[in-house]
Amino acid sequence: MWNVLETFYDSVPRAGARVEEHGELVLFVQAGDGYPYYARPRFPGGDPSVEDVLGVRARQRELEVPEALEWVHETTPGLLDVARQAGLEVLQAPLLVLDPERLPERHPHVRVLGTRPAEVNVVAELAFGSPGTGAGVVGTAERDAALAAAVPAATRHRHAVADLPGEGVLAVGTAQRAGDVVEVVGVGTLPAARRRGLGGAVTAELARDALDRGAELVFLSAGSPEIARVYERVGFRRVGTACVAAP
Numbered sequence: 001m002w003n004v005l006e007t008f009y010d011s012v013p014r015a016g017a018r019v020e021e022h023g024e025l026v027l028f029v030q031a032g033d034g035y036p037y038y039a040r041p042r043f044p045g046g047d048p049s050v051e052d053v054l055g056v057r058a059r060q061r062e063l064e065v066p067e068a069l070e071w072v073h074e075t076t077p078g079l080l081d082v083a084r085q086a087g088l089e090v091l092q093a094p095l096l097v098l099d100p101e102r103l104p105e106r107h108p109h110v111r112v113l114g115t116r117p118a119e120v121n122v123v124a125e126l127a128f129g130s131p132g133t134g135a136g137v138v139g140t141a142e143r144d145a146a147l148a149a150a151v152p153a154a155t156r157h158r159h160a161v162a163d164l165p166g167e168g169v170l171a172v173g174t175a176q177r178a179g180d181v182v183e184v185v186g187v188g189t190l191p192a193a194r195r196r197g198l199g200g201a202v203t204a205e206l207a208r209d210a211l212d213r214g215a216e217l218v219f220l221s222a223g224s225p226e227i228a229r230v231y232e233r234v235g236f237r238r239v240g241t242a243c244v245a246a247p
Contacts, residue, residue, distance in 0.1 A: 069088060174206070
């Protein structure tokens with residue numbers, strides 16, 4: 001499984017980036033529109049050094065992109081200490097894979113789209129602006145205000161929305177694919193609509209859609225153990241740790 005995940009992480013950015021090698025690290029440099037990519041260990045490769053990390057950080061500053069480094073702890077365990085020695089803080093995020101037999105029933109108001117409506121970006125940004133699983137005050141009024149200036153974006157991915165009658169889109173998520181592997185990312189619920197199971201329902205529907213389209217492995221990373229429990233309730237189980245490092 002680890003080689004499958006490493007191949008996925010190495011493959012996904014290449015469609016929208018040019019690749020630079022810095023010792024045992026690879027930096028994916030954004031080509032065109034979209035969010036800047038990260039650096040990660042070269043695959044297959046050896047153990048990155050402090051000098052490799054410092055070199056990538058210098059290059060990212062030169063490019064004026066975030067100094068971001070991502071990897072799977074189980075495949076590159078030594079990078080945790082190296083990244084810290086190079087001045088980075090590391091988020092250790094639960095890494096979970098889907099057990100298809102544990103998927104719940106479909107939610108009646110969640111659907112998967114091959115297009116990317118403006119609500120996907122807007123709801124995700126509002127959700128991640130108030131991290132965690134607790135309810136908050138940001139809701140449909142803030143969503144509608146942001147939508148007034150939003151523009152739909154092109155997409156290479158599948159998206160899911162929880163679109164409730166009389167309320168509109170309250171939760172969103174995205175599935176990105178490489179080969180037979182799909183990663184669920186960007187799952188977010190408007191803070192005022194949390195604790196209604198919508199984030200889990202969006203995740204489950206993206207997973208079901210991926211299986212229906214021939215995926216052999218569906219996985220995701222959770223921002224915290226608390227968030228991981230949301231995904232565990234819809235059929236995912238923890239298998240490891242995804243590390244995300246930044247200054």
